[in-house]
Amino acid sequence: MAIFVRSASLIKYSDIARAVGIDPICKVREAGLDPVCLSAPDLRIPEAGLASVFQESVRSTELRSLGVRIGEAWRLSDFGAVSLYLQHQPTLRHVLAEVERYRHMLSDSVSIRVADFGEVSLVHVVLVTGRPDPGRDIVELTVGAVFNLIRGILGAQWKARGVYFAHAAPESMRFHRPFLGPNVEFDSEFDAIALTREELDRPNPLGDAALARYAKELLDLRLPSRPASITDEVRRAIHILLPQGQGAIERVGQRLGFAPRTLQRQLEQAGQSFSALVNEVRGELAMRYLGNRHHTVSDIANLVGFSEVSAFSRWFSGEFGKPPTRWRSDYFADVARDDVNEAH
Structure with missing residues (x-):
């Protein structure tokens, strides 16, 4: 599937790159992008x-x-046309829900899910990229943008209960802790930001229902909804639900507002099947998790929907031509080799 994002992040990239002597125009052209994206955010x-x-x-x-x-x-203004609408939502919970609703104007890649655990809430940031490894910098950019969105609503004094990354810790925390705070953890099971439930539901002092309605009218007039295909919506839902043990068609259908038979019928009309999409997403997630030393093969089997490691190993070998342990050792050998080549 083709996954697109707004070019706004490249404008900020350009400033940082030039400050260290890197030509951003050259890098953008090498990636096959038009240099105009370095000055046009939308x-x-x-x-x-x-x-x-x-x-x-x-x-x-x-x-x-x-x-x-x-x-x-x-x-907050970097969220583009939706910024004014977000600013006037009644609570942070509403803000995050509207980011998810209008993600077609922001990024095909990002989904935000809020989970409450007593007095603490987790804002999960899920990336659907079509690549086994989204990349440390893409993940940290996205989590950082959501972090600053939360701070923009709750105020500059707000501090997160915790910030969690699934990838390994960097060699230096020079930029992480001054920005995200002291409670930054790596090798986590997810990418997420923790805050209190009270903060999530606290009335937004900037919230104005009349201005929110006005902003929404302008938003929908200027940028009418471009609904994603049913295939893309199902694939995204599986990415979010499968690691939670909820990847069955009943739960995916419930999230998307379809009865299981209706969902299956719509997929068939689009030339797809639910089982094929589950298998595709399972493969992407399995490779992503295997690239994280923190997860055991047993953990990964459970995260991608297998109750037995042996069943996971048979499936993985059939899909990728080698058992997961062999795939992992080959992967880290390649990473080590690339690091040596870069050092020279």
């Missing part, structure tokens, strides 16, 4: 192209932690 560009720009740029040691640095520079 262009839709391929997510893979953005990832390529970041990947090639961070080969320079001066641009380590590029993603979190862009996230730190993100402001």
Whole structure:
């Protein structure tokens, strides 16, 4: 599936790159993108192209932690046409729900899910990229942008209960802790931001129902909804629900507002099947988790919907031609080899 994102992050990337002597125009062209995206924030560009720009740029040691640095520079206004509408929502919970509702204007790649656990809530940030590894910088940029969105609503004094990343910790926390606070954890099971439930439901002092309605009217007039295909919506829902043990068609249908038979029929009309989509997403997630040393193969089997490791190993071998343990060892050998080549 084609996944597109707004070009706004490349404008901030451009400022950081130039500050360390990197030509952003050159990097953008190398990724097959039009340099105009360095000055126009609302262009839709391929997510893979953005990832390529970041990947090639961070080969320079001066641009380590590029993603979190862009996230730190993100402001509420950087959400573009939806910014005014978000600013006047009654609570942060409403803000996050509207980000999800209008994600077709922001990013095909990002989904936000809020989960309450007593007095604490987790804002999960889920990336659907079509690549086994979204990349550290893409993840940290997205989490950082959501973090600053929360701060924009709750105020500059707000501090997160915790910020969690599924990838491994960087060599230096020089940019992470001053921005995200002291409670940053890596090798987590998810990418998320923790805050109190009271903060999530606290009345927004900037909220104005009349202005929100006005902003929505302008928003819908200027940028009419471009609904995603049923295939893309189901694929996104599976990405979110499968690691929670809720990847059955009944739960996916419930999330999307369809009865299971109706959902299956719509997929068939689109030339797809639910089982094929589950298998596709399962493969993407399995490779993503295997690239994280924190997860055991047993953990991964459970996260992608297998109750037995042996069943997971048979399925993985059939899909990728080697058992998961072999795939993991080959993957980290390739990573080590790339690191040696970069060092020279």
